[in-house]
Amino acid sequence: MTRALNVAQPLLAAGEQSPKQEELLRLAYRLMATKGMHRMTLQDVADAAGMSKANVVYHYKTKEDLVLTVMQWVLERVAARVVQATVSAKGRDAKIRAMVDAIFVDPRRNRDFYIVYAELIAHSSRNGRFADLNGWFREIVTGQYADVIQSTSDRSKRSVAEAAMVVRALIDGLFLQWLEEPEWEARHREYKSLCVRSIIAFLDSER
Amino acid sequence: MTRALNVAQPLLAAGEQSPKQEELLRLAYRLMATKGMHRMTLQDVADAAGMSKANVVYHYKTKEDLVLTVMQWVLERVAARVVQATVSAKGRDAKIRAMVDAIFVDPRRNRDFYIVYAELIAHSSRNGRFADLNGWFREIVTGQYADVIQSTSDRSKRSVAEAAMVVRALIDGLFLQWLEEPEWEARHREYKSLCVRSIIAFLDSER
């Protein structure tokens, strides 16, 4: 059940970063969310981190590598939180609630994450490295959903995989709509609630 | 029931374009899907359309206007197809099947559409004009889902709106996963089938 915890790092050996490097990733991540990965320049990152542009390039060879490292760093953290949530809760509904809680953390962070994630998805179709990262993340998260469903029902393997896809679709799809919401900050709770209810309703529907 | 058909154009008076202009939009759309809206240059569009870059600027003032016009043009076509599908089918399940059919047209076109749409969503958070366009599209499509659900059940108004959001989440969410699929062309049918089944399962679950 905890297998996903030990999944190897996907691409770059980004793994553990020093506090200083982690701070730079955090700043770059914030910039990507606000300006977009294309409009964010190396100079922006350098300014935010209080260092020269040349030094950013020195540490992260190219801009693409930097962006990839940032995304990997974020995805690892989110994936770990999802995995953590499922192991600590008992029972199907509790696990689902915990998973959704792990994803719907707080409005601001959620927003940043899904904006960046939307760009990752769009870019995956054009760049294999982004596609690989995306695929790695997808396997972990959907795998977690599948584990929860399998451990609390007697579905066939195929049925479990399908249900996990549907669960993921509900979460991602509702998030996308929430992103469009003008009052996204206030509506966060409603969407979270709707998310849990619709997942449980769907899983119950086929019993 | 057909109210959405007459919804006014959202932003630019793009409405009807001459065949020549429409061809340019189609070419630009293809470019946006393959290269992304940021990497697509005015020169790319000009080359594809067999005209000078200056002429592209002459017709569409700025690049942002061009991109916006292209997106609006595509969104109008998709929205019209969804609306059309719902009026021509009878019965809840048939309407749902028709709507999904209207969206899952063919792999290539679907892929182009959702890649561009993902960029629209990501960009909406940073640019009000894109957000407005997105909101306009969202209202039409989700409104259609709501109409179908309302006309075939006795839910409360709130419940209808929520169910429509869930339906939309299922469609968008499954599409996003399908985009990541390496064998997206072959899997198109499976995803379409899963989409219809999961929607019906969900709608049945609360009766």
Added chain:
DNA sequence: GTGGTTTGACTAACCGGTCAGACAAGGGGA
């Protein structure tokens, strides 16, 4: 000729990445 099109040439800005060298921190060797 007049008004709407179309174009090539041009510009101003931007941006990713290079490079030569500065600076600090060890690390022997005498």
Added chain:
DNA sequence: TCCCCTTGTCTGACCGGTTAGTCAAACCAC
């Protein structure tokens, strides 16, 4: 202890290439 050499980190200046947008002139249909 002092000196020199290496090594990793960091920087300012710079370059080559790209791109959105301008403009004056040409073109064309009526």
